[in-house]
Amino acid sequence: ELKVEQNPLFLSMQEGKNYTIYCNYSTTSDRLYWYRQDPGKSLESLFVLLSNGAVKQEGRLMASLDTKARLSTLHITAAVHDLSATYFCAVDGGGSNYKLTFGKGTLLTVNP
């Protein structure tokens, strides 16, 4: 059974600081997704990581995937208040399954 663990689950940071959210998973997979969710809203896709060593960047967010370590990171650079949200990683169970297992999410609060 695929297990996906995110940490930290809660992150409070100041504007301008850097931080990293970690996503570990338990079985082999080369497809990992990051989503953002604002309170009471739907999930918005941020990044799709499809191979070992994949790195994607959008604004102040950068995601990477290490399939050998079964680890993905979401790095936040110079945080701003607008980044406050819950971030989820989701891992495909393998093959062409397209059945995702989600982490519990990281609630990020960026304080002025």
Next chain:
Amino acid sequence: DADVTQTPRNRITKTGKRIMLECSQTKGHDRMYWYRQDPGLGLRLIYYSFDVKDINKGEISDGYSVSRQAQAKFSLSLESAIPNQTALYFCATSDSTVNQPQHFGDGTRLSIL
């Protein structure tokens, strides 16, 4: 118009009632999914369907059933609702031909008293 539409958006009902949540999509995707979200637990897969004739149980299917009426429509039923089924429910879609993320509807907030 939203690509993935869920109805109703909010529902309050009583224990023992039968409830149907509906999902329709205009994206032309073949795969559809139902998830529930509970605070602190992330999203958990209830059922998924890879085409009209294909229905699969997810992680937490007990107490739920689904129907794929057409490629664009996927409904979730709670046959006899119980309070611990109170949650936020999401429908999602994906295309089997490309490595793209699942697209989510706006969710249905369901409260069972």
